[in-house]
Amino acid sequence: MINTSKSIIEKVRLPIGKGEPFSFDVKRDDLIDPVISGNKWRKLKYNLLNAADRKNEGVITFGGPFSNHLIATAKAASEANLGSIGIVRGEELNAESNETLKACHSLGMKLVFISRSSYREKEEPIFLKQLHNDFPNYFLIPEGGRNYYGVIGCQEIISETDNDYDHIYLAGGTGTTGAGLLLGASKNTRVNVVSALKGSFLEKEINQLLYLVLNDHEFVETYLDRLVVHNDSHFGGYAKVPTELLSYVNEFFKATDLKLDPIYTAKAMFQMESDYRNGVIQHKDKVLFIHTGGLQGALSWKESITYLQNL
CATH class of the missing domain: 3.40.50.1100 (Rossmann fold)
Known part of the structure; x- marks a missing residue:
């Protein structure tokens, strides 16, 4: 902690x-x-504790190309011995596109780049179901840690x-x-x-x-x-x-x-x-x-x- x-x-x-x-x-x-x-740690703290309690393999979350939340999640998950996956807005990007994405990648986060139109659907049931199918043992943290925890x-x-x-x-x-x-x-x-x-x-x-x-x-x-x-x-x-x-x-x-x-x-x-x-x-x-x-x-x-x- x-x-x-x-x-x-x-x-x-x-x-x-x-x-x-x-x-x-x-x-x-x-x-x-x-x-x-x-506020990145404040929003991650209880999400990560829940992921650990549930014996999840890691956490999956969302962010734009300059997201402080993504990089904080990457490091916090690594220190908690959890994997991390970042769904990034912008299919034209890659792990070398800017300093934030480079840091996420270096901290072990798997970066998945999707189109802006797909990103807008990230809270839709069909999108979330597919995400769960692709990564079944990952705890979902909404963009920016925006949840009860x-x-x-x-x-x-x-x-x-x-x-x-x-x-x-x-x-x-x-x-x-x-x-x-x-x-x-x-x-x-x-x-x-x-x-x-x-x-x-x-x-x-x-x-x-x-x-x-x-x-x-x-x-x-x-x-x-x-x-x-x-x-x-x-x-x-x-x-x-x-x-x-x-x-x-x-x-x-x-x-x-x-x-x-x-x-x-x-x-x-x-x-x-x-x-x-x-x-x-x-x-x-x-x-x-x-x-x-x-x-x-x-x-x-x-x-x-x-x-x-x-x-």
Whole structure:
């Protein structure tokens, strides 16, 4: 089992113009492990325990070509003496297409590349039945660890803090971490999930995950009252990294010495800083940023990101 004690609370003071710095806490889940970092381990923990309890040969999961979830699953499964299979979106790709896929392959994950149209059917009964026939003794973990076990694991993030925040900010892909934080956070806390993807589906996804755990629509609504989903800070969509975003990653690192990745965490930090500048976050408010890891995803832009220049 991975030890999460390295996930400290770091105090950050971000200079904002000529006024007082923006002071907030960062939950450093990125320090848990170089690869199985951030929310990736939280979502995998109970899935892997279930696979081991069931005596499965390994786990099978899904992801795009830059998926932090895929690489974390590959390493976590290897350390748990379980096999791993990754179903990857994009039939034109191979194990050498980018740094993430190379790492997955080197960690022993069998990569299966399928078309985007087939990938969209990954939750359909016919697709899942065929997958089970092809790999009968593998435990299925949904994309991004998006299931009951993933949500329960993410609740543990907030239990490692004082849990007295006015605002929590984090990046969102599947909504699993956001759902877990909503379940675990104080009733006075607003949970801000910043979508890394284009579209307005994330609130619905979190709603479904909460219902999966609570099984009561009215009870779910009481949690959703504290949820804020930001759908306009995706910078063009998933893995779209314009020059403006790379500049923000470098400027933030220069000001704080904190590393962000351009696919997920930089977008969430950009939104949080914007909310402070615009008065949504008051100077007196206590704020927590969840650093969900994923820094290996930055390697595809290593020529443009300052903290990667000397690697």
